[in-house]
Amino acid sequence: MKSSKNNSEGLFESREASFEKSFRRLEEILGKLENEIEDFSLEEIIKHYKEGLQLLKICRDKLNAAELQIEKISTEEKN
């Protein structure tokens, strides 16, 4: 464990997208591909597939990169 020294968001939440957002979007894409693929054009399918791969990478990177961060909040911090 380590105390973070800066105020940046945790790794889990870094710049582009959070794990949760990426994961949810991935679920959404899979759902669409499963249920609506018949209505998709080839271009749409490829677009969704590519986005899915990107999201998978984001999620995996986040899982692999993270190290637990613990920060103490002062109990004097009333305001």
Next chain:
Amino acid sequence: MNVITVSELSRKIRSVIENDFKVISVVGEISNFRHHQSGHFYFTLKDDKSQIGANMWSSNNILLRFKPEDGMKVIVKGRVTVYESRGSYQIDVWEMERAGEGELQFAFEELKRKLFEEGLFDQVHKKELPEFPARVGLITSEAGAAYHDFVKITKKRYPFVKLFLISAMMQGASAPLSIINAIRIGNKSKHKPEMLVIARGGGSAEDLSCFNNEKLAREIFASEIPVVSAIGHEIDFTIVDFVSDLRAPTPSAAAEMIFPDKAELMKKLNSMNYELGNSVFTKFSNMKNQLNSISNNYYFKRPADILNQYRFTLDENEKLLQSIPARKLNGMKTILDSTEKLLNSLAPEQVLKRGFTIITRDNKVMSRKSMVKTDDNIEIKFFDGVSGARITKPHGTLTADENKIIKNEIKQK
């Protein structure tokens, strides 16, 4: 007046006292407690005005589930005994229970009932916890085992989370206020934790009594952020358990309940990866099959087929024409001529000319002897006319000569 000895008096007092106080229950506070090396307890039981000596032999105190100490309020059951030699009386204790326990239990049940009736424990008020928490406020004592346990499981399961430690006292009279303060800080924090976990290792009923505090319960209920109770229990639930949005039986269990497991997530991602590829490749392969079946479709293939057929016939005819020289055509003409002759010779007229006739009766051809009988009128058709006749001899067979003639006639053709 009779004069009696000290011993006699003492014996009389003893018999009066011991007969009058055979079984008694007394409530009081323990003071001057001594646990003698023999195993016996010696102490004084007192209230604000009076006191009385007491002892509890080791054979009785060995079953006691708590350790008596000075200041503890207890109810003892026993009898009064007199030491004649010292002129003193005391309680011989058989059983002892903590006087506060019943009261505490009663107060707990009362508070529980009150808050329940107010709806503080209602399921409808339970806030939903995020499935993938990113920021979690941990309210605990940094020195406690709860902190260590919670962090250890979190590290192993879900190291992506950011923990915010909000230190609080987790035991004693000032614990409720300290925890209330921590909940307020968590709610106001600029770090915006998504949930607060109140963690404390196991303890006795007395250790955990601070979690049965009404003000604390109301503070948890009022918290905008969901609150998880992670209080180790050897005993029943606390009020904090009932009012929290999620109750875990230990700090470690709390970490397991609120955080998904990294290994599981990885597995899930792998299966999603497979699904993603699979759905797209299935679709592509379907599209390819469709394309193939369309291009193989009869309607698409027919124009080519028809053209091919024409082309084939054309080629065959051309080949045929080229392979037939003129003299062969002449030879074929000779064959045609003789074939024509043959066909003509088989015409009925030609046959009749050679001597055969046709026999009819009522315009029906009589081709067998069984078809006619004696006295039938018949007609004989020659090639040049008809003659009437009557059957005179209906039965019989052809002679050998007649057979020969017919066979020769047929051979000629």
